[in-house]
Amino acid sequence: MxxxxxxxxxxxxxxxxxxxxxxxxxxxxxxxxxxxxxxxxxxAPGCDGPNYASAILVPADHPGLDLADFRGSRAAYSRAYSHAGYNAFRSIVAPLADGQAFFASVLASDSHVASIAAIASGRADIATVDCVVHAFVARWQPAMLTGTRILGYTPTAPxxxxxxxxxxxxxxxxxxxxxxxxxxxxxxxxxxxxxxxxxxxxxxxxxxxxxxxxxxxxxxxxxxxxxx
Structure with missing residues (x-):
């Protein structure tokens, strides 16, 4: 049910x-x-057997080529208890942050779909989104991804x-x-x-x-x- x-x-x-x-x-x-x-x-893209990753989503027109290029930008995350939307994001930023703030601002979007919307609407510059959720949106609501692109993927986890x-x-x-x-x-x-x-x-x-x-x-x- x-x-x-x-x-x-x-x-x-x-x-x-x-x-x-x-x-x-x-x-x-x-x-x-x-x-x-x-x-x-x-x-789904980003999955490998029992493992999955987060798609690192950014604006299509952002010139950044890797994560370091997004220092000082605006981040969005789904919820703090999400691995794909928060823990995986934090883990890839931590080595670059050197214990300091890496982003200019951080938005709690409340869901992966809302994080996608924040990137597409220009309210955020980077987010990590469960790759299966991203695949759902790409299949069923592809217009939602207009103006976004995948920068890469986080390391996989179960x-x-x-x-x-x-x-x-x-x-x-x-x-x-x-x-x-x-x-x-x-x-x-x-x-x-x-x-x-x-x-x-x-x-x-x-x-x-x-x-x-x-x-x-x-x-x-x-x-x-x-x-x-």
Whole structure:
């Protein structure tokens, strides 16, 4: 069932069966509430098997050729608990910032789509956007990308996991994984999988999402705890 409203509360609910959340939330705020049960493999630019990246989006007419050229520009991010929209962004800026403010201003847009709109409308000069979200927009709302271009991609990280409550038993997790495997093999769902850029799933590996923790810790240790 598609639900709206307080997503954090829904992910923390003991009645949750299965959902998908950001890898940053799964390793931080929700780490004592959910457990990964499957890692999606997406067929979108910037994805590689169970891993995905953020598209570094900039104005089409900006002359910058790499990230260093955007020092002193205006940044936008989706939410501070987003890996693709914030943590990945912070991790690539930190080595250039030397513990100082790198941008002239930073805008909290509230979503990846809103970050795209901020670049397209001229309210921001650079943002990192989940590459799968960017692919959705390119397919279904391509006009939204007018006036933008991809500067490059951030290093990859494990894709946002499908999660169950932290206390889900092994039988429940196996049943969920079996259901997902069946959905990937069901010919009648091929159109749905294509619409979602879904190419497959894999079971999570212990420590698989530690790279997200490591990138956050490295940025903080370098004196760049917040995007600025």
């Amino acid at each position: 598609l639900r709206e409203g307080d997503l954090i509360g829904q992910w923390q609910s003991p009645s949750l069966l299965i959902s998908q959340t950001c890898g940053y939330l799964a390793t931080h705020e929700l780490r004592s509430h959910v457990t990964p049960v499957a890692v999606p493999h997406c067929a 894709a946002p996991p499908y999660v169950a409550p932290i206390n889900a038993d092994a039988v429940t997790i196996r049943r969920l994984q079996t259901a997902l495997t069946a959905a990937m093999a069901d010919d009648t769902l091929a159109e749905c999988r294509d619409a979602l850029f879904l190419a497959g799933f894999s079971a999570p590996i212990a420590g698989q999402y530690d790279v997200i923790l490591d990138r956050a810790a490295t940025a903080i240790a370098s004196g760049y705890p917040v995007l600025r």
